[in-house]
Amino acid sequence: MAAHPDPLALTRELLHFDTINPPGQEEPCAHHLGALLEAAGYRVTYHAMGPGRANLVATIGGDAEIAPLVFTGHIDIVPLGAAPWTRDPFAGETDGGRVYGRGSSDMKSGVAAFVAAAIEMAPKLARSPGITLVITAGEETGCMGAYDLVTKPGALGRAGAIVVAEPTGNYPFIGHRGAYWLQAKTHGVTAHGSMPEKGVNAVYKAACAVTCLEHFHYATPPHSMMGQGTLNVGTIRGGLNINSVPDEAVIGIDMRTVPTQTHAGIREELVAALGPGVELDTMLSVESVYTEPEQAWVQSVFDVMQPILGSRPEPRTATYFTDAAVLKPAYGNPPTIILGPGEPQMAHQTDEYCIAERVLESRAAFVELIRQWCRA
Numbered sequence: 001m002a003a004h005p006d007p008l009a010l011t012r013e014l015l016h017f018d019t020i021n022p023p024g025q026e027e028p029c030a031h032h033l034g035a036l037l038e039a040a041g042y043r044v045t046y047h048a049m050g051p052g053r054a055n056l057v058a059t060i061g062g063d064a065e066i067a068p069l070v071f072t073g074h075i076d077i078v079p080l081g082a083a084p085w086t087r088d089p090f091a092g093e094t095d096g097g098r099v100y101g102r103g104s105s106d107m108k109s110g111v112a113a114f115v116a117a118a119i120e121m122a123p124k125l126a127r128s129p130g131i132t133l134v135i136t137a138g139e140e141t142g143c144m145g146a147y148d149l150v151t152k153p154g155a156l157g158r159a160g161a162i163v164v165a166e167p168t169g170n171y172p173f174i175g176h177r178g179a180y181w182l183q184a185k186t187h188g189v190t191a192h193g194s195m196p197e198k199g200v201n202a203v204y205k206a207a208c209a210v211t212c213l214e215h216f217h218y219a220t221p222p223h224s225m226m227g228q229g230t231l232n233v234g235t236i237r238g239g240l241n242i243n244s245v246p247d248e249a250v251i252g253i254d255m256r257t258v259p260t261q262t263h264a265g266i267r268e269e270l271v272a273a274l275g276p277g278v279e280l281d282t283m284l285s286v287e288s289v290y291t292e293p294e295q296a297w298v299q300s301v302f303d304v305m306q307p308i309l310g311s312r313p314e315p316r317t318a319t320y321f322t323d324a325a326v327l328k329p330a331y332g333n334p335p336t337i338i339l340g341p342g343e344p345q346m347a348h349q350t351d352e353y354c355i356a357e358r359v360l361e362s363r364a365a366f367v368e369l370i371r372q373w374c375r376a
């Protein structure tokens with residue numbers, strides 16, 4: 001085991017694993033990381049999630065008073081897309097200071113950076129509050145791995161603070177909006193189109209619901225940084241043929257939510273507004289995440305990132321959601337930062353790459369965060 005594992009070499013190793021989700025197949029990649037961590041002294045637990053799939057939790061140290069610092073990242077990647085790649089998405093090609101590959105930015109470089117930092121610091125952490133690494137499967141399909149982990153008693157341990165190493169170009173974000181997707185269904189009674197009076201038209205009911213949604217306002221106040229939650233009707237379909245009264249219509253509702261809201265509360269508001277004739281099914285529910293910028297540990301993260309970024313970070317939030325939506329409440333809402341070396345605009349793109357220098361900076365920043373947390 002090298003004393004200072006190279007986060008770029010590790011990024012390239014992780015890129016070799018085809019963890020495209022679906023189907024995921026993260027287990028070999030998780031075992032690769034688990035073996036490295038175990039050799040460095042970490043207690044490693046795998047949590048199976050169906051055939052070929054596993055989440056990994058690795059921990060070192062531990063202190064009765066101060067909970068560990070948690071780093072988290074996912075190892076599944078999104079499909080390659082329809083457009084052809086000019087680089088091999090799994091070879092870990094390097095060129096001009098960039099490392100190419102699916103997942104290079106989102107977010108195998110982030111996982112490699114915190115695993116490299118964790119292994120480097122391991123010899124100093126045995127008698128410290130310690131750190132825990134939560135490496136998830138299935139994030140790209142709605143945080144499935146994180147949801148699976150929180151159902152397993154004791155799997156996560158404790159967290160004093162959380163670093164989510166999603167791609168931020170090393171800019172520390174203090175939260176993100178949530179995503180709440182619903183299918184609203186209306187029902188009717190079919191009849192021949194020439195005798196509509198014998199039926200009940202589900203499309204007319206859906207049209208009323210859409211009008212109601214267009215004028216809907218959340219009862220909750222806007223958030224100081226993220227503003228008000230949004231609502232958009234993205235899809236509508238109903239009826240099978242032109243000469244029948246349709247007996248079902250379905251509306252797709254996409255809401256982006258803010259920390260003044262809960263999804264349970266929103267659902268109650270919608271049920272009240274739409275009435276009993278509209279059935280609501282959840283397609284995706286990932287709550288928003290936020291930590292006050294004044295929080296002491298957040299400020300210490302800003303201190304660490306200031307020299308790397310060249311100026312003091314301002315409180316900003318990410319545009320995408322993360323596993324923190326699931327893990328932060330499960331850990332009792334410790335302060336949480338989204339901070340990783342990937343390029344946010346490269347996530348899910350053709351010819352995805354990350355910038356090598358940022359991965360090295362990220363490893364150094366994570367080492368410093370561990371050193372401060374564990375007084376190591």
Ligand SMILES: [Zn+2]
Nearest residue numbers: 074106107166
């Ligand atoms: Zn991601």
